Amino acid sequence: MKLTDTFVKRKQGNGKVQKHSDGGGLFLYITPEGKKSWRLAYRFLGKQKLLVIGPYPSISLKDARERRTEAKRLLVDNIDPSVAKQSAKAAAAEAAKSSFEIISREWVVNYSNKWAPATASNVSWMMEKYIIPALGKRPIKSITAPELLVILRKVESRGSIETAHRLRSLCGRVFRYAIATGRGERDVAADLLGALMPPKEGHFASITDPKALGKLLHEIDSFTLCGFVVHCAMKIIPYVFVRANELLRAEWTEFNFDEAEWRIPAERMKMRRIHIVPLARQPMAILLKLHEFSGNGQYLFPGKWKTTPTLDSKSLLYTLRKMGYSSQQMSTHGFRAAAATILNEQGYNRDWIERQLAHAERNSIRAAYNYAEYLPERRKMMQKYADYLTKLKNEARQEAMPTVSAASLEKAALLRPAFGPFPARITHKNEENGTAAASPPIAPAALPEAAGSVKGKALRAATRP
Numbered sequence: 001m002k003l004t005d006t007f008v009k010r011k012q013g014n015g016k017v018q019k020h021s022d023g024g025g026l027f028l029y030i031t032p033e034g035k036k037s038w039r040l041a042y043r044f045l046g047k048q049k050l051l052v053i054g055p056y057p058s059i060s061l062k063d064a065r066e067r068r069t070e071a072k073r074l075l076v077d078n079i080d081p082s083v084a085k086q087s088a089k090a091a092a093a094e095a096a097k098s099s100f101e102i103i104s105r106e107w108v109v110n111y112s113n114k115w116a117p118a119t120a121s122n123v124s125w126m127m128e129k130y131i132i133p134a135l136g137k138r139p140i141k142s143i144t145a146p147e148l149l150v151i152l153r154k155v156e157s158r159g160s161i162e163t164a165h166r167l168r169s170l171c172g173r174v175f176r177y178a179i180a181t182g183r184g185e186r187d188v189a190a191d192l193l194g195a196l197m198p199p200k201e202g203h204f205a206s207i208t209d210p211k212a213l214g215k216l217l218h219e220i221d222s223f224t225l226c227g228f229v230v231h232c233a234m235k236i237i238p239y240v241f242v243r244a245n246e247l248l249r250a251e252w253t254e255f256n257f258d259e260a261e262w263r264i265p266a267e268r269m270k271m272r273r274i275h276i277v278p279l280a281r282q283p284m285a286i287l288l289k290l291h292e293f294s295g296n297g298q299y300l301f302p303g304k305w306k307t308t309p310t311l312d313s314k315s316l317l318y319t320l321r322k323m324g325y326s327s328q329q330m331s332t333h334g335f336r337a338a339a340a341t342i343l344n345e346q347g348y349n350r351d352w353i354e355r356q357l358a359h360a361e362r363n364s365i366r367a368a369y370n371y372a373e374y375l376p377e378r379r380k381m382m383q384k385y386a387d388y389l390t391k392l393k394n395e396a397r398q399e400a401m402p403t404v405s406a407a408s409l410e411k412a413a414l415l416r417p418a419f420g421p422f423p424a425r426i427t428h429k430n431e432e433n434g435t436a437a438a439s440p441p442i443a444p445a446a447l448p449e450a451a452g453s454v455k456g457k458a459l460r461a462a463t464r465p
Helices: 005-010 061-076 081-097 100-114 117-135 145-157 161-180 188-192 210-222 228-240 244-248 281-294 315-322 334-345 350-356 364-369 375-400 406-419 454-463
Strands: 018-023 026-030 036-044 047-055 261-264 275-278 302-305 308-310 427-429 436-438
Touching: 018 061, 026 061, 036 061, 036 081, 047 061, 047 081, 061 081, 100 117, 100 161, 117 145, 117 161, 145 161, 145 188, 161 188, 210 228, 210 334, 210 375, 228 244, 228 281, 228 315, 228 334, 228 375, 244 315, 275 375, 281 375, 334 350, 334 375, 350 375
Parallel strands: none
Antiparallel strands: 018 026, 026 036, 036 047, 261 275, 302 308, 427 436
């Protein structure tokens, strides 16, 4: 007698093993505790065998009957249904090992030691955010180019064209890694070449006009809405030619104040080469002040939280935006571009400039040993450039100072015979600037002889703006 859904549903355990046949070898197996499952009794090559189809109610009566029919077809083809089930299970396990998620993470682990930490973090973040949620569980062999294009188009539609191209490139590297390790067959990302919108061409925004650059440096000095640590980083970065993340992850052990030198280890550099930064007097003065704040710790620019040991790499960019500079006007990378442009215009040796910018060396063997190349010349160039920036900044500061009206000057001239000439500007040496700079004229009210007298009051009134 065939089983019914009602019978199967209502049947309960009775403390004994129960078997209720549905015909054709299929039966409902109930444990003493009442757990139910479907099983199929059959003969293969003259031997009695048993196939466990699966649990009820996950597999309904209708599904169990379909599985029985499939098993019978296998028997007709001289295939053992139990062996076929084990093979399918093994294939599924192998497919899970060959999923895009598994292979992608394995690729990152194997190659991230060749990348800068920030690059490794960014690659992992992009794959985990955009690709793995959609394709991670899929066997990498089963992924098609149109499926990948749908994901990339979603990224592209949000205006992140460069990100979409970057993701296509990263996926291509994962597919090629899968092929090399015997788990993939082809790079479907290569089929999408030309399918995405072309990225916008352009360079990092930079200010290279001397007057505008001096104004920026003066405004950085005057800006106070960013905190002491960020302020120090903003004042240092124009003088050292490094990338923002290379500066913000700097450690005190990398600095030699006696030699006025900063040696960045290879693992922190984009090109994976040791890099030497000669320190001019101006950044040295800022570093000494910063050392009083964070010198007892590991990092120059410590973060606020335990999870972020250093300042975020975008801290300087956010500060520029707070100061009113848009993405079309200036970027943190723009300080490097400004240095390259100005030094080339001033006629410095191009090799000195390229070496100080830590640009890629075409000859990789030569690059491994020439990190100290042109070092004496680079020291002089860095100090000259620092002095040039200080000159621009001081000129901008002078222009920003309030001016005295002609009428006030005329009144002051009438009083000059009684008091003698006003004090001249006092020249002092600014440790941070490293050069002599003129301080503003001493206000008449500050003079002792003019503090409380009638003439003193008149003098102050005459020079008031």
